[in-house]
Amino acid sequence: MKSLADCSVAVIGLGLMGASLCMDLKQRNLCREVRGVTRSLSTILRSFHENAVDLATTDLNSGVAGADVVILSTPVRAVIAMLETLGPILWPGTVVMDMGSTKAEICAAMSRLPATVQPIGGHPMTGKETAGYAAAQSGLYEGAPWVLTPLPCTTPETITLATELATAIGAFPIVLEPARHDRLVAAISHLPFLLASALVHTVADSGAADAAVWELAAGGFRDTSRVAASDTQMFLDILMTNRSAVLAQLGTLSAHLQELRSLLADGDEQTLRAKLTRSQQMRANWRKP
Amino acid sequence: MKSLADCSVAVIGLGLMGASLCMDLKQRNLCREVRGVTRSLSTILRSFHENAVDLATTDLNSGVAGADVVILSTPVRAVIAMLETLGPILWPGTVVMDMGSTKAEICAAMSRLPATVQPIGGHPMTGKETAGYAAAQSGLYEGAPWVLTPLPCTTPETITLATELATAIGAFPIVLEPARHDRLVAAISHLPFLLASALVHTVADSGAADAAVWELAAGGFRDTSRVAASDTQMFLDILMTNRSAVLAQLGTLSAHLQELRSLLADGDEQTLRAKLTRSQQMRANWRKP
Numbered sequence: 086m087k088s089l090a091d092c093s094v095a096v097i098g099l100g101l102m103g104a105s106l107c108m109d110l111k112q113r114n115l116c117r118e119v120r121g122v123t124r125s126l127s128t129i130l131r132s133f134h135e136n137a138v139d140l141a142t143t144d145l146n147s148g149v150a151g152a153d154v155v156i157l158s159t160p161v162r163a164v165i166a167m168l169e170t171l172g173p174i175l176w177p178g179t180v181v182m183d184m185g186s187t188k189a190e191i192c193a194a195m196s197r198l199p200a201t202v203q204p205i206g207g208h209p210m211t212g213k214e215t216a217g218y219a220a221a222q223s224g225l226y227e228g229a230p231w232v233l234t235p236l237p238c239t240t241p242e243t244i245t246l247a248t249e250l251a252t253a254i255g256a257f258p259i260v261l262e263p264a265r266h267d268r269l270v271a272a273i274s275h276l277p278f279l280l281a282s283a284l285v286h287t288v289a290d291s292g293a294a295d296a297a298v299w300e301l302a303a304g305g306f307r308d309t310s311r312v313a314a315s316d317t318q319m320f321l322d323i324l325m326t327n328r329s330a331v332l333a334q335l336g337t338l339s340a341h342l343q344e345l346r347s348l349l350a351d352g353d354e355q356t357l358r359a360k361l362t363r364s365q366q367m368r369a370n371w372r373k374p
Numbered sequence: 375m376k377s378l379a380d381c382s383v384a385v386i387g388l389g390l391m392g393a394s395l396c397m398d399l400k401q402r403n404l405c406r407e408v409r410g411v412t413r414s415l416s417t418i419l420r421s422f423h424e425n426a427v428d429l430a431t432t433d434l435n436s437g438v439a440g441a442d443v444v445i446l447s448t449p450v451r452a453v454i455a456m457l458e459t460l461g462p463i464l465w466p467g468t469v470v471m472d473m474g475s476t477k478a479e480i481c482a483a484m485s486r487l488p489a490t491v492q493p494i495g496g497h498p499m500t501g502k503e504t505a506g507y508a509a510a511q512s513g514l515y516e517g518a519p520w521v522l523t524p525l526p527c528t529t530p531e532t533i534t535l536a537t538e539l540a541t542a543i544g545a546f547p548i549v550l551e552p553a554r555h556d557r558l559v560a561a562i563s564h565l566p567f568l569l570a571s572a573l574v575h576t577v578a579d580s581g582a583a584d585a586a587v588w589e590l591a592a593g594g595f596r597d598t599s600r601v602a603a604s605d606t607q608m609f610l611d612i613l614m615t616n617r618s619a620v621l622a623q624l625g626t627l628s629a630h631l632q633e634l635r636s637l638l639a640d641g642d643e644q645t646l647r648a649k650l651t652r653s654q655q656m657r658a659n660w661r662k663p
Contacts, residue, residue: 305562
């Protein structure tokens with residue numbers, strides 16, 4: 086059975102997530118070799134100079150040839166397209182993982198890989214609103230949940246290796262079915278993004294009438310709107326591959342918001358207080374990651 | 375003309391905002407005397423021991439007797455009730471300020487004070503989701519906007535003194551009409567609070583079906599929901615004294631959210647991308663406080 090220390094790991098996509106993973110793997114000597122595959126020549130130079138990889142290339146074929154583990158770290162739909170390209174060129178026995186933010190469509194695409202490779206879906210639950218190699222940092226995954234979504238064909242050995250990788254960089258692995266993962270992240274990640282976008286648009290409407298609103302915007306606006314600054318392509322891929330779950334969460338949210346609005350409009354202070362107290366207590370008692 | 379250094383300043387209410395103000399005034403020697411008025415005996419002992427005040431009392435009369443500046447630092451409707459009580463007992467020439475989060479109803483109450491005192495509304499735009507004396511800290515106002523809302527009877531000398539106070543503790547004063555202040559903060563403060571509450575309720579609904587949602591909740595949920603943990607009484611007072619402006623903002627937000635929802639449901643990726651790109655750019659370009 087392969088252990089991480091014996092593996093050559095190829096990471097495809099050296100943005101925030103992929104490059105941060107490379108830095109951890111390389112700088113903590115967690116595997117035999119770290120390869121980076123990227124379309125950007127400047128990222129090749131920079132990742133090599135900054136000791137984030139042993140080898141970097143724009144050539145997909147040579148990047149994955151002979152690698153024990155191939156990790157796809159691009160927006161979701163690029164992962165899906167890449168899996169189609171990779172199928173015929175992966176060596177037998179290669180473990181194929183990904184770091185995409187939705188899992189059902191990616192795992193469906195993984196199920197179409199040749200039976201000679203070992204696929205497993207993955208989603209480290211961390212990030213920043215800034216994207217790209219320049220935002221990457223070692224230690225990004227420290228303390229973060231890392232969801233693993235095995236396929237029916239995924240062997241226990243592959244799950245063990247993926248678990249070892251997540252644990253080695255400080256994340257804690259959680260094994261879930263793809264559809265369950267997608268339902269849960271619709272509520273705690275995709276919904277907050279849409280709320281933040283709607284909030285920014287609302288404040289911008291206020292700002293069009295009275296620009297002083299931007300002068301007054303303080304911590305409440307800053308935090309509630311933060312994720313709206315996230316990479317648009319990344320979130321567009323997320324939303325388009327998790328539509329039904331996101332729409333369901335939007336429906337629930339709209340109902341709660343409408344209830345708050347009615348209570349305020351009616352001046353029903355007692356019921357409003359009870360509802361606000363419940364969310365106050367739940368949020369204050371939630372263990373912060 | 376009074377300067378801050380010559381003033382005895384009495385702060386009524388030693389919660390997060392009032393106690394933090396006392397600490398700055400006292401520990402930086404910005405005025406002649408700092409008095410704290412609080413209903414809590416333990417806060418009296420603690421504020422005195424921790425060098426946050428020169429004098430602390432539960433007795434409103436002796437707390438404000440002879441003070442040059444009286445600053446009300448309680449939830450909005452407690453400020454309004456307190457103004458009624460204070461009217462007959464304030465010494466002539468006293469400057470009366472407040473730190474309440476809405477301004478129109480407070481300034482209306484201030485306009486009913488005796489003509490012998492000098493009122494001015496105020497709202498420092500900072501805070502934390504934790505309330506009470508225990509959360510207070512010196513330096514809380516550093517870099518924060520501090521809105522001042524003078525009344526028609528407010529003299530230039532009073533505005534100058536209030537400006538001197540805000541500036542002395544590192545805030546930057548912004549003079550606005552009360553109704554304009556209330557419209558602006560409805561968008562950037564009161565609306566985010568209601569959104570955060572609705573989000574917490576929505577995630578709790580998910581959690582009732584599948585508790586793993588709380589394990590996965592990461593930075594996006596953490597930041598977008600943070601203000602939901604704010605003091606309920608404080609926000610209830612805010613909402614009930616700024617209903618029409620908050621309801622208007624809720625209407626705008628709901629329209630944006632509904633538009634995002636329709637674009638996603640229809641799979642209109644091009645329009646969705648354009649709308650998400652606009653909020654991404656506006657949020658990324660906003661100077662963060």
